Every structure is written in structure tokens, then in C-alpha cells.
Amino acid sequence: MASRRSFIKQSALATAGTMLLPNFLKAFEIRPDFIQDSGKVLVVIQLSGGNDGLNTIIPYQNDLYYQHRPTLAISKSNVLKASDSLGFHPSLTKLNELYDQGYLSVINNVGYPNPDRSHFRSMDIWHTASDATEYLTTGWVGRYLDASCKDCHVAHQAIEIDDTLSLALKGETIKGLGVKNPKKLYQILHNEFFQRVSKNIPTDSSNSELHYLYKTLAETTSSADYIYDKSKVYQSAVSYPNNEFAGQLKTVAELINSGIETKVYYVSLSGFDTHVRQQAVHERLLGIYAESVHAFISDLEKNNRFKDVMVMTFSEFGRRVAQNASNGTDHGTANNLFIMGKNLKQKGFINETPDLSKLDEGDLIHQIDFRSVYATVLNKWLGSNDEQILKKKFELLNFA
Amino acid sequence: MSLTVMVESLQYKHFCNRAAFGIPLSAVKNSFQPLAIMKEGVADKPIQVIEKPVRDYEGKPNEAEIKVALKKNKEAQIRLNTAWFNQLTDPQVVFREKMTFFWHDHFACRTRNAFLAQQQNNTLRKYALGKFGDLLMAVSKDPAMLQFLNNQQNRKDKPNENFAREVMELFTLGRGNYTESDIKNAARAFTGWAFNPLTGEYLFRSRQHDFDSKTFRGKTGNFSGEDIIQMILGDKQTAFFITHKICKFFAGEAIEKSEVDALAEKFFKSDYDINQLLINLYSSDWFYKNSGNRIKSPVELIAGVQVQTGGNFNNPFNIIFLQKTLGQVLFQPPNVGGWPAGKEWIDSSSLTFRMSLPTLLLRNAESSFQAKDDGDVNDATNTVAKPGQISYTVNWEKLAGSFRKNSADKTLEEVEGFLLVKPTTEENRKMIAAFAGEAKEDLEFLKKACIGFMSLPEYQLS
Numbered sequence A: 001m002a003s004r005r006s007f008i009k010q011s012a013l014a015t016a017g018t019m020l021l022p023n024f025l026k027a028f029e030i031r032p033d034f035i036q037d038s039g040k041v042l043v044v045i046q047l048s049g050g051n052d053g054l055n056t057i058i059p060y061q062n063d064l065y066y067q068h069r070p071t072l073a074i075s076k077s078n079v080l081k082a083s084d085s086l087g088f089h090p091s092l093t094k095l096n097e098l099y100d101q102g103y104l105s106v107i108n109n110v111g112y113p114n115p116d117r118s119h120f121r122s123m124d125i126w127h128t129a130s131d132a133t134e135y136l137t138t139g140w141v142g143r144y145l146d147a148s149c150k151d152c153h154v155a156h157q158a159i160e161i162d163d164t165l166s167l168a169l170k171g172e173t174i175k176g177l178g179v180k181n182p183k184k185l186y187q188i189l190h191n192e193f194f195q196r197v198s199k200n201i202p203t204d205s206s207n208s209e210l211h212y213l214y215k216t217l218a219e220t221t222s223s224a225d226y227i228y229d230k231s232k233v234y235q236s237a238v239s240y241p242n243n244e245f246a247g248q249l250k251t252v253a254e255l256i257n258s259g260i261e262t263k264v265y266y267v268s269l270s271g272f273d274t275h276v277r278q279q280a281v282h283e284r285l286l287g288i289y290a291e292s293v294h295a296f297i298s299d300l301e302k303n304n305r306f307k308d309v310m311v312m313t314f315s316e317f318g319r320r321v322a323q324n325a326s327n328g329t330d331h332g333t334a335n336n337l338f339i340m341g342k343n344l345k346q347k348g349f350i351n352e353t354p355d356l357s358k359l360d361e362g363d364l365i366h367q368i369d370f371r372s373v374y375a376t377v378l379n380k381w382l383g384s385n386d387e388q389i390l391k392k393k394f395e396l397l398n399f400a
Numbered sequence B: 001m002s003l004t005v006m007v008e009s010l011q012y013k014h015f016c017n018r019a020a021f022g023i024p025l026s027a028v029k030n031s032f033q034p035l036a037i038m039k040e041g042v043a044d045k046p047i048q049v050i051e052k053p054v055r056d057y058e059g060k061p062n063e064a065e066i067k068v069a070l071k072k073n074k075e076a077q078i079r080l081n082t083a084w085f086n087q088l089t090d091p092q093v094v095f096r097e098k099m100t101f102f103w104h105d106h107f108a109c110r111t112r113n114a115f116l117a118q119q120q121n122n123t124l125r126k127y128a129l130g131k132f133g134d135l136l137m138a139v140s141k142d143p144a145m146l147q148f149l150n151n152q153q154n155r156k157d158k159p160n161e162n163f164a165r166e167v168m169e170l171f172t173l174g175r176g177n178y179t180e181s182d183i184k185n186a187a188r189a190f191t192g193w194a195f196n197p198l199t200g201e202y203l204f205r206s207r208q209h210d211f212d213s214k215t216f217r218g219k220t221g222n223f224s225g226e227d228i229i230q231m232i233l234g235d236k237q238t239a240f241f242i243t244h245k246i247c248k249f250f251a252g253e254a255i256e257k258s259e260v261d262a263l264a265e266k267f268f269k270s271d272y273d274i275n276q277l278l279i280n281l282y283s284s285d286w287f288y289k290n291s292g293n294r295i296k297s298p299v300e301l302i303a304g305v306q307v308q309t310g311g312n313f314n315n316p317f318n319i320i321f322l323q324k325t326l327g328q329v330l331f332q333p334p335n336v337g338g339w340p341a342g343k344e345w346i347d348s349s350s351l352t353f354r355m356s357l358p359t360l361l362l363r364n365a366e367s368s369f370q371a372k373d374d375g376d377v378n379d380a381t382n383t384v385a386k387p388g389q390i391s392y393t394v395n396w397e398k399l400a401g402s403f404r405k406n407s408a409d410k411t412l413e414e415v416e417g418f419l420l421v422k423p424t425t426e427e428n429r430k431m432i433a434a435f436a437g438e439a440k441e442d443l444e445f446l447k448k449a450c451i452g453f454m455s456l457p458e459y460q461l462s
Helices: A004-015 A063-069 A090-100 A119-126 A140-148 A182-189 A191-195 A208-231 A245-258 A278-302 A370-381 A388-390 B002-007 B012-018 B034-039 B065-088 B094-106 B114-128 B132-140 B143-148 B162-172 B178-191 B225-234 B238-252 B257-269 B274-284 B298-309 B316-326 B348-364 B379-382 B394-401 B410-418 B426-437 B443-456
Strands: A041-048 A057-059 A086-087 A104-111 A158-160 A264-270 A307-315 A335-340 B193-196 B203-205 B214-216 B219-221
Touching: A041 A278, A086 A090, A090 A104, A090 A278, A104 A370, A104 B114, A119 A335, A119 B316, A140 A158, A140 A264, A140 A388, A182 A208, A182 A307, A182 B348, A182 B410, A191 A208, A191 B394, A191 B426, A208 A245, A208 B219, A208 B348, A245 A264, A245 A278, A264 A278, A278 A307, A307 A370, A307 B348, A370 A388, A370 B162, B012 B034, B012 B274, B034 B094, B034 B274, B065 B094, B065 B316, B065 B379, B094 B114, B094 B238, B114 B132, B114 B143, B132 B162, B132 B225, B143 B193, B143 B203, B162 B178, B162 B225, B178 B214, B178 B225, B238 B257, B298 B316, B316 B348, B316 B379, B348 B443, B394 B443, B410 B443, B426 B443
Parallel strands: A041 A264, A041 A307, A158 A264
Antiparallel strands: A057 A086, A104 A335, A307 A335, B193 B203, B214 B219
């Protein structure tokens, strides 16, 4: 390495110069053809680990519930009663408020045929919207992007607030963008190296893998710039609880309120796998969930954007009806699912309560396929072709 | 022959990238002969980091015993993962390990029980380069697989078809080459195939087995599970299905159908000799025409960095963190269909992290990226995959010794040739030259050059 110094001089001269911009990059210069924009936004909240739906929305008049859960059941006096038969867990006062305002629909008994009780497989099924017997490599939100935005060249039409991207947001040709913190992503991508590499596109496009890598890099850089610029437009004035989940929702609110065109946001709250000593853990998580979502909706309300936003909360499965020997609950099947919106067409508890007298080996039997909920959101809220995206026709529900 | 000269053999480079995890630093003496090279790296080295089978307690455990058992099992999961990760690139076994890695994806399986996972992994390793028929039979009687595909619940009075379906759909014939009735009848033949949870050993429960007559793929008889597997192997379609999958894995997406079909014919005639199939593949000209068209999987990427830098992870949790953040944790395929492949690995987040990886490793930087917590309390990788300081050691003197030192230009050219499967653009090369040129001493120069080339999109390709 003796003659390095002279080499450095020589190369420094040669680095400058302009590169030809390939076609796919030119798309960034003008605003891309976007998904036909209805201005509607979907926010998906994933409760990871399997939320205990029965202790979330409580059938407080049902003796079987109390028999199955001698120490874990929420006593009748502590339930926040919402209807003749159902009420909220005491940590959910803020959710109860949203219910009272008519901003909440609870869909009971949501699941799918041949339920799988393993976390990863059941989550896989929810993400890909597959049957329990098939394996898909694309996610339902990703396929929505594929269907709605064939020639778009931006990654931020669907954003997951995280450092990694879930399968749900990966389509065949278009994938969403994972970003936990717009500023951080911007800084990572704005070191000189990333900036320059993203412009040094190989001219030989015969290697489709190489082309794809550079295309993804260019889109990422471009989207990161755009999101960071936009994220500075609006700073939330609403006070959020001090936890990571609330921070993610705050980021979503700031992006929505700043007028970015993202159609779908994806946020997760983890820790619901309550096999052991469930009470304290569940109480804390539900509190975090309800208070954060409430702050988020207030933030949107303040900016008159809640009317454009629908929030869907799901978990990969519910838990067994009977508690286990460790004051916890094991993996179950059907569960409740929450929809929030300003102008819901059906409010409150929109279907039957779980039937605790008719169980399948100790588990609830689903009545509504989760893909009916997806189909409804895709069709009625996002105005897209649900059948093409879900690869099958599912019955549409009436909440949207 | 020096490393440099070997790198200049594009065939050798391609072979190492695909058949193993990249060109090792150790210089190779002979000229490039795939068969000779392969022979030196196919030893069978079982992983034995978990001694005890399933549980420590007798009878029905209490809460405290369950807690201890779960904790031990979580520790065992981490031990097993890192033990295998470290073994993947061991030169004495690397070609067998790469094939084991292929079968680990082909026979995708998940089990909580780390002992059963280790046992299955050793079974895949043992037969990885043997006869596919032996491998298939062993996997079909493997406790982790029987558990994963619900064959413990497959009983005469209440058959469970999961195992029978996946054996045909994913492991041998491929979709569309059997009927629903074949699945039903095969499931009956596999009734009673079970295992003893206390010892982790295969067990045939004859009282649960359906000894009645079955009709499978047009033939009728009192078929056992073994008979079904033999009949599946008797169908040439199995040889075609497996050969195509192996060729796609090693040669990339753009494979010539006629060439692969010819290999499949030979594979069938050789009674499914896997080693011979690989030799035939590596001896063909077309195999060497497709370099640089395959996107490395996360494990291949991390293992590749380790091979090429000769470095070591000092903190096993870092290994788990990287696998998890990049989306491929050993022993945790997403489903029985196995991991994604090719472009499916790349999205904006994963590419950003992949391109930041060399700085993290070679500068021992602190990662600000976070892996996903999937919420499963019994999955040890959720707890240990926390971001933090990366501790990875490279012997830079040794690495520097592998390159000729006649000029900075030459060194850079060699580093590029060593790290990248194909040259990058002139612009990137000049940029990296300028970046490395800021260094005040040789080893720092080399480090910067390595970080530069390894951070390129080109480095994602093999």
C-alpha cells in the first residue's frame, strides 16, 4: 500500500461528475401517480402475543365466564359496563369513552377455520390473509399496494412504525416502508456514502437483482427525505402517555396531520402472551393501549382528520376460555377485534357475544372470518378491489 | 497458489459463494477443482450443546418447576442457534453445512424443544449429502417434525392429514401431483408414527395404526408409512421436484430447464444420490454462467462477512440480534413452506440495515435498529435480540497479509475482487478509494476499503 497518497489525489479528481438518471428515478422528480386518492387512511394496530379478548371485553353476566376463570375473571363490580351483557376491563376507561362517543365498534368472535395456536403461524395467516392450509409469501397490505399502485415508485404508501417491515406490508412488486423515527432514518441515509451510492446506478440493467437493489435504495432515500421533510411540518400539541407505543402513534398522527399521502400505517404493541400471572401484565398493557389510542384520536380530532382515519386493532388469536394453573391463559382461537372511526356505520358491539357454552376443545368458535373485516376495510374504506387482493370473495360487513 | 490468484479464478469465487459461504481467507494450494475442494469440507460434525432430552422433573411439574424448565430451554435455544451459526463456516464441514442449511429450509420445522431441534438438525446433517430416500425416511420419523406436523395426533380413529399433505406438497412431489384421496390414504398409513416425549425417540404406536387396506396413487394394499414413502420415491417427479429446488438454491433463479431436467434424470438413476447431484451441478458449465444473480439470505450474508473477514463474534446475543433484525433466525422458519428467497429479502428497512451492517461489525458500533418482538414469551430470541454494542473482532494484520501490497490501487482492486462477486461501478470505486484514502495507516486503509465495498448493494449478491 505504499503509493496510497498519490492514488488518493488521483481518485479525488475523478470522483466529481454527473450521472445519468435512469427512468425509474425520474419518477421522483415529479409527484408519482398515486393510489386514487380518496383521502382515507387506515391505521392497523397489532397486539402481539395473543390478547386475552375475554378479559378485555368481559361477558360480566355470564356464569360460565366466572366458572372458567376462578382467579382471573374481572369481578362484576370492577367491569366498566357498556351493554346489558358486555363491559370493558377496568384499565380501559379511555376506550370506554371512545365507545360512549360512538367511535368504537367491537366485532366479536373473529377468527378463521382450522385455527392454529402457534404465534408465528397464526400471525403469518393474519398477515398474508391465507387459509390455514396455504402458505403465501405476500401480505394483504402489500397486495393492496400492488393492486392500487402498479407503477408507483415510492415506498411510503404504507408505513410501518418500526425498524423492520412486517410481512403484512410486503407485496409482490411493492413493499411498504419501515420507519421508526423519520429523523433517524433520514440521518442514516444522509451520510455521504448512502447518498452517493444511491445515485451511482449501474448502467447495465441486465442483472435484475442488482437493478432491484438500487431501485429499492433510491426509493428508500427518496421516501426518507420526503417523510422527514413532511414530519417537520406538524408537531403534535396533544400530550401522549410516556411509552413507546404512544410514541409510535404520535409519529403516525404527525404524519397524517402533516398531509402526507400514506394510505396505511402499521403499529404494534407486544407482550400479550400472558401464560403466567396474567393480571398485572394485562392490566398494564390494556392501559397503555387505551390511553395511547385515545391521545392519538384526540390529536386527529384537533386537526379535523379523524373523519379520514379508520383504526383497526387485532391480535393473532385470543386465549383459552379456562385459565391455566399459573394464573394465566394459554393460546386460544377466536377473538374480538376493534374498529374505530368518526363516522362508523355500525357502532358498539355489532354482533353476538361469545358463546361460552359451545366450545371446541375449550376454545371459542369463530363466527366472522377476519378476512371479512379486511375485505370490508379494503372495499368500503379504501375503495379497492377486495376480491383481487384477498384472492377470494368474503362477505362484507356493515361497520364501514 | 495465493488467495489473490484464486480470486482471479472467477469459477473458484462463484463456487465458494454458492457451495459454501464465500471465499475463505486460507490460501488454497491446488488449482480449482471443485471435487477436490469439496472433499476437504464435508466432515459430519454433530452439534451437541444440549445433553438432556426433554425434562428434568418427574410426573406433573409445579409452577416453579415449569418456570425453571422454560428458562433452561430458552438458554438452550440460544446455545443451539449460536453453536450452529458458528459451525456453518468451519472449513472442515462448510460444504455439508451449506447443504444442511438447504435441508433446514426444505424440511422447515419449528419446535419449542431445543433438544428435539438439535436432534433434527443432526439428522439433516448426517444425511445431507447421502441418499435423499434415507433423508426423507429419517425426517419422516423425526420427533420434531412429527410434533410440528401434528402426527402425534394422527390416530386410526381420528386421522390427522397435516403430515401426509406436507410430505407430498412441500417435501417430495409438489402441488398438483397427487389427489386429496391420496392424502387421506397416506395419512392413514402414517397413523401411529409418534415419539416418546420423555426420551425424544421415534415410536411406532401399533394400537393407533390403521392396518386396513389403502388405495394410494392407483395402487391398493395394506400399505405402511414406509411403503408410502417408497412409492413417492418411485415417482420420477420427486427427483425433478428436488433437483429443481436444489438447482434454484445453488444456481439462482435463472436456471435452464433442460439442463436441470438432465440432472434430475441422473439423480433418479443414481437412487437419489445427493452428493453426486451436487458434483454434477458443479461440473457443469452453465452453473458458472450465473454469478451475481442471487440475493444472499440474512444468514448467508452474516456468515459471509465472517468467512471473508475471518472475524469472531464475542457476544452470542449479537448473532441472534442480527439474524432477527434481518429476518432469518435459524430454527425459526416462518412456516413449513420455508423462508422467502431472492428479492423477497429486500425492502427499504432490510436494505438500509444490510448496508449499515459492515460499519456495525467492523467498527463495533452501537446499533440503533431494533428487532421485532413477536410477543411469544417462550421464544428466547425476543429477549436477547436487543440492540446494543456489537462486539466483533477481526485480525486486521492477518487479513492485510492476504493482499499484495504493491500499491493502493492494486490493493483496492484486490479487496474489491475478493469481496464482490462482480465489479461495482467506476463511480463507487472512486468514492471508496477516496474514503479509504483518508486513512493514515495501512490497516485503517484496509478497514475503510472493506467497509466501503461491503456496504454496497453489490455486496448483497452472490
